[in-house]
Amino acid sequence: MTQEFTGAEIVIRALKEQGVEVIFGYPGGAVLPIYDALFQDDQIRHVLVRHEQGAVHAAEGYARSTGKPGVVLVTSGPGATNAVTGITDALMDSIPIIVLTGQVPTHLIGSDAFQECDTVGITRPCTKHNYLVKRAEDLARVMHEAFYVATTGRPGPVVIDIPKDVQFKKAAYTGKANVSHRTYRPQTKGDLKRIKEAVELMASARKPVFYTGGGVINAGPRASKLLRELVRLTGFPITSTLMGLGAYPASDRQWLGMLGMHGTYEANLAMHRCDVMINIGARFDDRVTGRLDAFSPSSKKIHVDIDPSSINKTVRADIAVIGDAAEVLADMIAVWKSGRKEAEPQALAQWWKQIDTWRARKSLSYKKSDTVIKPQFAIERLYTLTRGRKTFVSTEVGQHQMWAAQHFHFEEPNRWMTSGGLGTMGYGLPAAVGIQMAHPDALVIDIAGEASVQMTMQEMSTAVQYDLPIKIFILNNQYMGMVRQWQQLLHGGRYSHSYSEALPDFVRLAEAYGCVGLRASTPGELDAKIEEMISIKRPVLFDCVVDPNENCLPMIPSGKAHDEMILPDMVDAPTVSEEGKVLV
Amino acid sequence: MSQQPGSAYFLVDARAREIRTTLAVIVDNEPGVLARVVGLFSGRGYNIESLTVAETDHIGHTSRITIVTSGTVEIIEQIKAQIGRLIPVHRVIDLSLDKPGIEREMALVKVAGSGDKRVEALRVSEAFRARVIDTTHSSFVFEITGAPEKIDAFVDLMKPLGLVEVSRTGVVAISRGAEAM
Ligand SMILES: Cc1ncc(C[n+]2csc(CCOP(=O)(O)OP(=O)(O)O)c2C)c(N)n1
Ligand SMILES: [Mg+2]
Numbered sequence: 231m232t233q234e235f236t237g238a239e240i241v242i243r244a245l246k247e248q249g250v251e252v253i254f255g256y257p258g259g260a261v262l263p264i265y266d267a268l269f270q271d272d273q274i275r276h277v278l279v280r281h282e283q284g285a286v287h288a289a290e291g292y293a294r295s296t297g298k299p300g301v302v303l304v305t306s307g308p309g310a311t312n313a314v315t316g317i318t319d320a321l322m323d324s325i326p327i328i329v330l331t332g333q334v335p336t337h338l339i340g341s342d343a344f345q346e347c348d349t350v351g352i353t354r355p356c357t358k359h360n361y362l363v364k365r366a367e368d369l370a371r372v373m374h375e376a377f378y379v380a381t382t383g384r385p386g387p388v389v390i391d392i393p394k395d396v397q398f399k400k401a402a403y404t405g406k407a408n409v410s411h412r413t414y415r416p417q418t419k420g421d422l423k424r425i426k427e428a429v430e431l432m433a434s435a436r437k438p439v440f441y442t443g444g445g446v447i448n449a450g451p452r453a454s455k456l457l458r459e460l461v462r463l464t465g466f467p468i469t470s471t472l473m474g475l476g477a478y479p480a481s482d483r484q485w486l487g488m489l490g491m492h493g494t495y496e497a498n499l500a501m502h503r504c505d506v507m508i509n510i511g512a513r514f515d516d517r518v519t520g521r522l523d524a525f526s527p528s529s530k531k532i533h534v535d536i537d538p539s540s541i542n543k544t545v546r547a548d549i550a551v552i553g554d555a556a557e558v559l560a561d562m563i564a565v566w567k568s569g570r571k572e573a574e575p576q577a578l579a580q581w582w583k584q585i586d587t588w589r590a591r592k593s594l595s596y597k598k599s600d601t602v603i604k605p606q607f608a609i610e611r612l613y614t615l616t617r618g619r620k621t622f623v624s625t626e627v628g629q630h631q632m633w634a635a636q637h638f639h640f641e642e643p644n645r646w647m648t649s650g651g652l653g654t655m656g657y658g659l660p661a662a663v664g665i666q667m668a669h670p671d672a673l674v675i676d677i678a679g680e681a682s683v684q685m686t687m688q689e690m691s692t693a694v695q696y697d698l699p700i701k702i703f704i705l706n707n708q709y710m711g712m713v714r715q716w717q718q719l720l721h722g723g724r725y726s727h728s729y730s731e732a733l734p735d736f737v738r739l740a741e742a743y744g745c746v747g748l749r750a751s752t753p754g755e756l757d758a759k760i761e762e763m764i765s766i767k768r769p770v771l772f773d774c775v776v777d778p779n780e781n782c783l784p785m786i787p788s789g790k791a792h793d794e795m796i797l798p799d800m801v802d803a804p805t806v807s808e809e810g811k812v813l814v
Numbered sequence: 815m816s817q818q819p820g821s822a823y824f825l826v827d828a829r830a831r832e833i834r835t836t837l838a839v840i841v842d843n844e845p846g847v848l849a850r851v852v853g854l855f856s857g858r859g860y861n862i863e864s865l866t867v868a869e870t871d872h873i874g875h876t877s878r879i880t881i882v883t884s885g886t887v888e889i890i891e892q893i894k895a896q897i898g899r900l901i902p903v904h905r906v907i908d909l910s911l912d913k914p915g916i917e918r919e920m921a922l923v924k925v926a927g928s929g930d931k932r933v934e935a936l937r938v939s940e941a942f943r944a945r946v947i948d949t950t951h952s953s954f955v956f957e958i959t960g961a962p963e964k965i966d967a968f969v970d971l972m973k974p975l976g977l978v979e980v981s982r983t984g985v986v987a988i989s990r991g992a993e994a995m
Contacts (some may be wrong), residue, residue: 232885350846353848354850355853355854355857356851356852358901359901361847362845379901411901412842412902413842413901413902413904414901475917537897537899538895538898538899539892539896539898541895542888542891542892543892544896633982
C-alpha cells in the first residue's frame with residue numbers, strides 16, 4: 231500500500247519539494263492543522279507577520295529580490311480578506327506568489343459558518359489562478375500546479391483555498407515530476423520570422439530607443455545580461471519603466487533614466503521623437519504613455535511580451551513578438567550578429583547629439599538649500615553613502631517613491647522593489663522584511679513617506695522578532711505629498727485632508743518597538759545620521775524631516791503628451807486642462 | 815486613432831465601429847470556470863449578448879462556451895487574448911472570421927388565446943416550422959429553432975396573438991465545412 235499523509239503534511243511536503251525555505255503567515259482556526267505540521271517540521275522557516283497584508287508584501291519582496299516564488303499562509307475569512315490587497319498588488323506587478331488560505335470544512339461551505347468567506351470568489355479577479363481543494367487526493371497535484379502557474383509565463387499570484395477537513399484527511403502524495411498541467415503552456419520562444427523583421431527594422435532606424443520594463447527583470451538575470459549586450463551592440467539609447475529599473479545599469483552612457491509621468495526629459499522626448507521603439511517586457515501603461523493619441527506619433531513599434539493580451543491592448547504594435555524576454559533577446563542578438571547589422575551610424579550620431587541637448591536641461595535638478603533637507607538631496611546622499619554595498623531598496627507610494635526612482639541609481643536587477651501597478655501605500659516596509667529574510671547580510675532600505683509607512687508600521691515588530699536589520703528611511707514632509715501636489719496643480723491649492731496630522735514621534739515609536747530611532751532635520755547632520763543608520767545592525771526607523779512643500783518634477787500632467795512636460799526650471803505654475811482633471 | 819480600451823486618457827472617437835462576434839471557448843469543465851469567463855467580461859467592461867455552455871466531451875471533461883459579444887475590432891482582439899489567458903481555457907475560436915460559422919438558437923414560446931388569434935398563431939408557427947410541444951384549449955407552447963433573427967421575428971409576430979412567455983437558449987455555433995476547429 232502506498233504511504234498516506236494528512237492534507238496538512240502533503241502541503242508541507244509539496245512546499246519542500248518545491249524548494250521553499252521561508253513562508254510568511256498568520257495562524258487561525260482554519261489553518262491550525264497546517265500550523266501543526268509546520269511545528270513538527272524543522273526545515274521550513276515561518277515568519278509571523280502582524281497583519282496578513284504584510285505577509286503578502288513580504289512574500290512579494292522575497293520573490294522580487296530572489297526570483298523565486300514567495301509563499302504565504304493565512305487563515306479563512308478575515309485572514310484571506312486581509313491578504314487581498316497584497317494579492318492584487320502581485321497580480322498588477324506580475325510577482326509569483328502562492329497564497330495558502332484555510333477554509334471552513336467542506337460540509338460547512340455555503341452555510342455562513344464562522345470565519346467563512348468565498349475566498350475563491352473574492353480572489354478570482356485578483357489572481358492569475360485560484361483553487362478550492364475539496365479532496366485531499368487532489369492537494370499535492372494542485373500544490374505543484376500552483377507553483378508551475380505562478381512562476382511560468384507572465385508570473386502572478388495563485389491562491390489555494392484548503393478546507394479544514396481536507397487538511398486532516400489522509401491521501402497519497404504525488405511528486406512534482408508526476409504532475410503536468412492540462413492546459414497551461416505559455417509560449418517562451420519567440421517567432422523567429424518576427425524577430426528577423428524586428429532586427430531588420432532596428433537596423434534601419436535613424437532615431438531608435440529601447441523601452442524596457444519589468445518583464446526583463448521577471449525573465450531572470452540572464453535577460454538583463456542579454457539586454458545589456460544587445461543595447462551595447464546596437465549603440466541605441468535605452469529607457470525603462472519604474473518596474474524595469476536595474477535591468478540596465480544606470481551608470482551607463484546609453485541610459486536615459488526612467489520614462490513616464492515623472493521620468494526624465496531626455497527619456498520622454500526620445501520616446502516622443504523616435505522612429506523605432508523597441509519595447510521589451512513593458513506594457514504601455516498609462517503612467518508611461520501619457521496622452522495616448524499623442525504618444526510617440528511617428529515611430530514604428532516593436533513589442534516583445536510574454537503575455538499575448540499585452541499586445542495591442544493600448545498601443546498598436548507594428549511587430550509583435552510573443553515570448554520570454556531572455557529567449558527573444560538571445561535570438562535578436564544572434565540575428566543582429568549574423569547579419570553584422572549596423573544602424574545608420576551618422577543618423578545615430580545625430581540622434582545622440584539631439585539627446586545630449588535634452589540631457590543638458592538637467593530635468594532632475596532642484597533648488598538646493600542649506601537650512602532644510604530637500605527630499606531629493608536626502609535620496610542623493612543615501613545613494614552616495616550606500617554605494618558599493620549590496621543594497622536593496624523598497625519603497626512606499628508617493629513623492630518619495632518617485633524621488634527614489636529618480637535619484638537612487640541601480641546597477642543590477644532585483645535590487646529595486648516598488649508597488650508600480652497598484653500603487654499600494656504600505657508595501658515597502660513588509661517588502662523589506664521579505665527581502666531581508668532572503669538576504670540576511672545585505673543592506674535593505676525602505677524609502678518611505680510618513681503617511682504610507684503608518685499603513686503597515688506594525689511589521690516593525692516582525693523585524694524585531696526575527697532580527698531583521700531593515701532600515702526605514704522616512705522622507706517626512708508632513709503631507710501626503712503626492713496628494714498635496716495634485717491638489718496644488720489641479721484643485722487650486724485646496725489641501726483637503728492631505729496634511730499628516732497627529733504624527734507619532736517616529737524616534738520614540740522606534741524605541742517602543744525595541745528598535746532604533748534616528749532623526750535628521752538639517753542638511754548638515756544628514757550624512758552622519760545616515761552613516762550611523764548603516765552601521766547599526768538592528769532595525770532602524772529614520773525620521774528624515776524634509777521640505778514639506780517640495781513638488782516632484784519633472785512631471786507630465788494628466789492628459790498631456792510626452793513633449794508637454796513641466797520642468798523644474800519653469801517658473802509658471804503648471805496648468806491642467808478641464809479634461810485632464812478627471813484623470814488619475 | 816481608434817478607441818483604446820484600458821486607457822486613463824481621453825480618446826474621443828465616435829467613428830469606432832462596433833462589430834458582433836461569436837466566440838467558441840473550449841474550457842476544462844472544472845468548478846468556477848464559467849465564473850472566470852463571465853467575471854472577466856464584467857470586470858473589464860465587455861458586452862455579453864448571449865452565452866451558452868455545456869460539457870461537450872464527457873471523457874476529456876471539456877465544455878464548450880459560446881459567447882456572442884460586440885465591440886470594436888481592437889476590443890474583440892483584447893477579449894480573445896484575455897479569455898485565452900485564463901488558465902483552464904484550451905482554445906478560443908472566433909467563428910466570425912473568414913467564412914462566418916452557422917448559428918442556431920432554440921426558443922420555447924407560450925401563446926394563450928382563443929378563436930381567430932389561436933388559429934393565426936398556429937398558422938404562423940407552421941410558416942416558421944415551429945413545433946407544438948404542449949397544447950391546452952386556450953394555449954400552445956411552440957418549440958422553434960433558427961438563427962436569432964428568425965426567433966426575434968417569430969416572437970414579434972406572436973405578440974399580438976397572445977404571447978405569454980419566452981424562454982431562449984442563447985446561440986450555439988459551429989464552423990462550416992469538413993474541418994474541426
Ligand atoms: C492604500 C492607498 N491609499 C491611498 C493612496 C493614494 N495616495 C497616493 S500617494 C498618497 C500620499 C502618500 O503620502 P506619503 O506616504 O507621506 O508620501 P509622500 O507623497 O509625502 O512622499 C496617497 C494617499 C494609495 N496610493 N494607496
Ligand atoms: Mg509625506
